[in-house]
Amino acid sequence: xxxxxxxxxxxxxxxxxxxxxxxxxxxxxxxxxxxxxxxxxxxxxxxxxxxxxxxxxxxxxxxxxxxxxxxxxxxxxxxxxxxxxxxxxxxxxxxxxxxxxxxxxxxxxxxxxxxxxxxxxxxxxxxxxxxxxxxxxxxxxxxxxxxxxxxxxxxxxxxxxxxxxxx
Numbered sequence: 462x463x464x465x466x467x468x469x470x471x472x473x474x475x476x477x478x479x480x481x482x483x484x485x486x487x488x489x490x491x492x493x494x495x496x497x498x499x500x501x502x503x504x505x506x507x508x509x510x511x512x513x514x515x516x517x518x519x520x521x522x523x524x525x526x527x528x529x530x531x532x533x534x535x536x537x538x539x540x541x542x543x544x545x546x547x548x549x550x551x552x553x554x555x556x557x558x559x560x561x562x563x564x565x566x567x568x569x570x571x572x573x574x575x576x577x578x579x580x581x582x583x584x585x586x587x588x589x590x591x592x593x594x595x596x597x598x599x600x601x602x603x604x605x606x607x608x609x610x611x612x613x614x615x616x617x618x619x620x621x622x623x624x625x626x627x628x
Contacts, residue, residue: 477539493578561595
């Protein structure tokens with residue numbers, strides 16, 4: 462067999478839903494800060510969803526914030542039916558140009574880490590922004606109704622095709 466053809470179809474409503482890992486617990490960000498599980502207790506919802514930490518550029522709201530063993534997971538929606546800028550940001554997320562989430566917070570309790578950075582034990586989360594490059598490399602959009610899912614499916618198909626071609 463010289464060729465392998467795989468057809469995929471993705472059916473998803475384009476409603477602006479966003480899910481992401483806002484902060485992974487087990488690794489430091491680019492300046493050495495780590496946030497401990499439990500630090501996000503008391504987060505008030507809904508939480509503003511901004512674009513690029515610009516307080517004058519709200520594009521949606523985060524309706525769920527959950528600490529898991531992995532980190533802080535957020536779920537929310539871009540207000541694509543009501544806000545023009547949200548439709549633009551949605552297009553950027555679906556295209557993969559904006560993949561990160563970056564949080565804005567006030568530190569309440571922290572200790573210095575050997576080698577730089579802090580271990581943050583308590584904070585007040587005030588916003589979570591969609592950004593092209595987040596401070597924490599592991600903070601990313603994990604689902605955006607079709608765009609990110611399509612990228613992941615295409616990557617899996619490419620890996621499978623490469624493995625099949627090696628046989």
